[in-house]
Amino acid sequence: MATRVHLVNPSRTAFGTAVITPRWLYVLAGATPSSYGDPNLVDETLEQSAPGMFGPGDIVGIGIHTANALRGYEVGRAARARGARVVFGGIHASLYPDEAHERGGAHAVVTGDGEAVWPAVLRDCAAGTPERIYDGGKVRRDGFVPARWDLLPPDKYMWGSVQTVRGCPKHCSFCSVWRTDGQEPRTRSAEAVVREVVELRRRGFRFIALADDNFYPVTLNDLAMAGRRADSARFEALTAIREERFDLMRRLAQLPDDLVFFTQITMEAAEDAEFLAAMKRARIAGALVGVESVTPEGLKAIYKDFNLAGDALVERLQRFRAHGVHVLGSFIFGLPTDRDATFDATLDLAKRADLTFAQFVTLTPFPGTVDFAKWEASLAGREPRVLDVPVTRHWLIPYEHRPKLYTPHPTMTPEQIRARTQEVWDRFYSIREVWRRARCVRSLRARLAFVLISKLYRQMYANTGISTDSARTTRASRWARWLAKPCRRLFTARPLPDLAVPGAECELNPTQ
Numbered sequence: 156m157a158t159r160v161h162l163v164n165p166s167r168t169a170f171g172t173a174v175i176t177p178r179w180l181y182v183l184a185g186a187t188p189s190s191y192g193d194p195n196l197v198d199e200t201l202e203q204s205a206p207g208m209f210g211p212g213d214i215v216g217i218g219i220h221t222a223n224a225l226r227g228y229e230v231g232r233a234a235r236a237r238g239a240r241v242v243f244g245g246i247h248a249s250l251y252p253d254e255a256h257e258r259g260g261a262h263a264v265v266t267g268d269g270e271a272v273w274p275a276v277l278r279d280c281a282a283g284t285p286e287r288i289y290d291g292g293k294v295r296r297d298g299f300v301p302a303r304w305d306l307l308p309p310d311k312y313m314w315g316s317v318q319t320v321r322g323c324p325k326h327c328s329f330c331s332v333w334r335t336d337g338q339e340p341r342t343r344s345a346e347a348v349v350r351e352v353v354e355l356r357r358r359g360f361r362f363i364a365l366a367d368d369n370f371y372p373v374t375l376n377d378l379a380m381a382g383r384r385a386d387s388a389r390f391e392a393l394t395a396i397r398e399e400r401f402d403l404m405r406r407l408a409q410l411p412d413d414l415v416f417f418t419q420i421t422m423e424a425a426e427d428a429e430f431l432a433a434m435k436r437a438r439i440a441g442a443l444v445g446v447e448s449v450t451p452e453g454l455k456a457i458y459k460d461f462n463l464a465g466d467a468l469v470e471r472l473q474r475f476r477a478h479g480v481h482v483l484g485s486f487i488f489g490l491p492t493d494r495d496a497t498f499d500a501t502l503d504l505a506k507r508a509d510l511t512f513a514q515f516v517t518l519t520p521f522p523g524t525v526d527f528a529k530w531e532a533s534l535a536g537r538e539p540r541v542l543d544v545p546v547t548r549h550w551l552i553p554y555e556h557r558p559k560l561y562t563p564h565p566t567m568t569p570e571q572i573r574a575r576t577q578e579v580w581d582r583f584y585s586i587r588e589v590w591r592r593a594r595c596v597r598s599l600r601a602r603l604a605f606v607l608i609s610k611l612y613r614q615m616y617a618n619t620g621i622s623t624d625s626a627r628t629t630r631a632s633r634w635a636r637w638l639a640k641p642c643r644r645l646f647t648a649r650p651l652p653d654l655a656v657p658g659a660e661c662e663l664n665p666t667q
């Protein structure tokens with residue numbers, strides 16, 4: 156019997172409808188040789204997998220990050236018990252390959268980028284001789300694999316996702332991206348990006364997330380510094396990356412004008428009027444900006460002092476809006492420099508800075524980050540335990556017993572930080588505030604859509620993440636499930652099956 160390949164995106168919460176397509180599933184499907192047939196793609200944010208779907212001899216690839224590792228291990232063990240070959244990949248498996256073997260029933264673990272080694276992994280698994288670990292390394296800029304969007308289930312996702320660059324030159328202490336994806340940006344060709352966008356628009360996707368680590372990998376300051384050092388090779392390399400970004404945005408601007416893009420970007424882009432104007436022409440209408448902290452001390456504590464604080468921060472964030480780019484501001488609470496007044500000050504700043512959306516997360520030491528390494532070292536040999544799991548392995552603690560905060564704070568208790576964070580979410584997303592922000596769109600229909608989407612965002616991310624009681628979490632999931640369906644209809648458009656790739660002479664040989 157032919158070997159069946161399954162790819163599983165684990166999640167303990169299923170909403171029936173999801174916001175963004177989990178791109179990795181469709182990219183790895185693209186890297187699966189046709190001799191295995193089409194892989195079975197299982198996104199547990201839609202519906203959970205059932206062990207009965209895996210059979211003896213099947214190959215089950217499970218991609219995990221720290222937050223969904225525990226559920227991933229459950230799926231891995233269930234698949235192995237059914238006689239399947241289990242392979243783990245993703246950021247968390249790259250950091251803890253032994254854990255995936257011990258806890259997840261792995262036959263093999265892929266570290267780094269998976270797409271290049273995936274055919275070899277499948278070949279070895281099918282032959283019954285998988286290696287313990289495969290090092291996928293970092294895929295080169297000409298090695299990006301286009302996603303198999305033809306495998307998308309109909310009517311399940313609101314947004315498509317396309318990657319344009321991997322890696323980030325910064326080194327924020329709470330973030331693992333620069334360590335796992337590297338600090339050297341690897342840009343994908345504009346041609347390959349545009350082809351994927353066109354394919355998604357043909358299928359009725361109008362909103363597309365540019366799922367990049369940092370869409371603005373070269374700042375004006377980087378160029379000025381390379382210029383001052385008279386480092387011509389560096390200057391030319393940076394200039395080439397910057398030009399590629401502009402080329403991509405020029406190509407995106409030629410696509411149907413109902414397309415809307417969203418990306419992640421550092422705040423420094425606000426000083427680059429030429430870049431912001433190009434974003435607007437390309438209809439990159441929204442960006443997640445990591446503001447993190449509103450105080451200079453807080454920014455210094457997380458190595459993000461390239462951000463501004465206070466009124467200068469407000470002015471800089473407003474500049475995005477002035478150029479037609481809506482900002483989803485991301486803030487962290489629980490930094491050692493935070494005080495009781497920080498919560499109100501953050502909320503006030505989020506309002507003054509014209510943020511369209513905001514998220515408020517609590518400081519969590521994630522593996523692979525500088526913060527985690529420091530925290531782990533500071534507790535060596537005397538880690539508190541929950542159900543006999545050391546807190547430095549917090550992702551292994553059953554969800555319902557997991558503390559909401561791990562690092563002690565000099566002046567506030569974990570419960571104070573959690574409760575104040577929840578309160579900031581409640582106030583930012585009060586119906587009055589949401590309706591006020593809805594003025595950013597014109598028609599009544601669009602305003603109502605804005606309210607619906609704001610509420611959905613809050614239900615999906617705030618209530619399921621930082622609430623203490625499981626009843627509230629269950630209620631929030633139910634609400635999110637209910638809201639997600641009408642929201643999806645607001646985002647999609649009439650399919651355009653005949654849409655051509657602008658400037659393409661031949662559609663048969665997509666370039667990477």
Ligand code: SF4
Pocket residue numbers: 323324325326327330331332333368369421445
């Ligand atoms: S938080 Fe953003 S800017 Fe900082 S290293 Fe991570 S991806 Fe880069």
